[in-house]
Amino acid sequence: MIVSLIYFSIFFGIFLLVVVLQVVNKPKLPAPLTLEPYVSILIAVRNEEHTIIKCLEAIGRLDYPQNKIEILLGDDASTDSTYDVIRQYIRQKPFYRCVRIKEYLGQARGKANVLAHLTRLATSDIYFITDADIQVPRTWIRDMLAGTRGQNIGIVTGVTTVKGGGLFPELQAIDWINALGLMQVVSDLKLPVSTMGNNMLVTRVAYETTGGYENMPFSVTEDVQLFKAVIRHKFWTTNLFHPGVLAFSSPSPSWRQLLHQRKRWMQGIWHLPWYMSMVLVVYASFYAFCLPFGAYTSGWVVLGIFLAKLFLQTWFINRCLARLGLRYRISTVILFEFYAIFVSLITILFFLLPVKVSWKERKY
Incomplete structure (x- = not known):
């Protein structure tokens, strides 16, 4: 119970910091160069x-x-x-x-x-x-x-995202924007993140x-x-x-290709700066602490924590989309939370399997 409380304090502390930085930091594109180099x-x-x-x-x-x-x-x-x-x-x-x-x-x-x-x-x-x-x-x-x-x-x-018609591509696109938005918040603090x-x-x-x-x-x-x-x-x-x-x-046209893509990305996460890895790990492990927490408290408390997380995440994603001039239905952004839960679970399981990464029809 105490471990879960400490985790939730860290999680919402990080997320509230992200929200504050999103409001305070409004980085503009640097002025264009007057030269046109080759x-x-x-x-x-x-x-x-x-x-x-x-x-x-x-x-x-x-x-x-x-x-x-x-x-x-x-x-x-x-x-x-x-x-x-x-x-x-x-x-x-x-x-x-x-x-x-x-x-x-x-x-x-x-x-x-x-x-x-x-x-x-x-x-x-x-x-x-x-x-x-x-x-x-x-x-x-x-x-x-x-x-x-x-x-x-x-x-x-x-910044890169996915473009394609249908719910599956849209959820992938929101996933990219959410992850890169978190990285951008760290980058706005003048800390190196990744490329x-x-x-x-x-x-x-x-x-x-x-x-x-x-x-x-x-x-x-x-x-x-x-x-x-x-x-x-x-x-x-x-x-x-x-x-x-x-x-x-x-x-990614199929779940299989998506999982191989995620497995390749997860191998890269461990090479990120420690503070960026910490943000992503804390963010991804939310439900690992939230679900057991329900055994020590009421379902209403767990529901309140879930709704607070869903509200902050939806607000954050919509702000990132607005910065990029993109727009998705609010229902799709909310649905992304359940997509993220499912993808995170199966990605972890797939990552642990003794299966090589398939990339460009090669095995690594």
């Missing part, structure tokens, strides 16, 4: 024949001089027609280049290996990294570059100072691995939570 967009692709065209079309709509962008794609041994689809699309587009990745560089594997190759081909001092199933906004480059204002910035991270490998900017000097992916131990969360290395070499990072850097990802 930049490289790096995309690792593997079996993306159904998504890569939408990704490239979004890049083609970027509000940035075309002659100041190079787009480098690395095909990671696709077993479908991804390479041919890309080659057909980029014909007579001199700023695009697609290469087949056939060799390993050092310790790098999978996506990290592709990016290790592409960074060697890049000719700019600024790398923009995204995924083949991502659609970036028109203002992506300009607004991400605005985040490089400041001393010794190594990584700038945008998103599908929506990030890395400076050449920061990347090369780390030795590159070829000199990092392999991880299925290669973005977190790079983030840690950049921080370790005394570079600063910044996270932007703004419509101008909001990218959309394809949703």
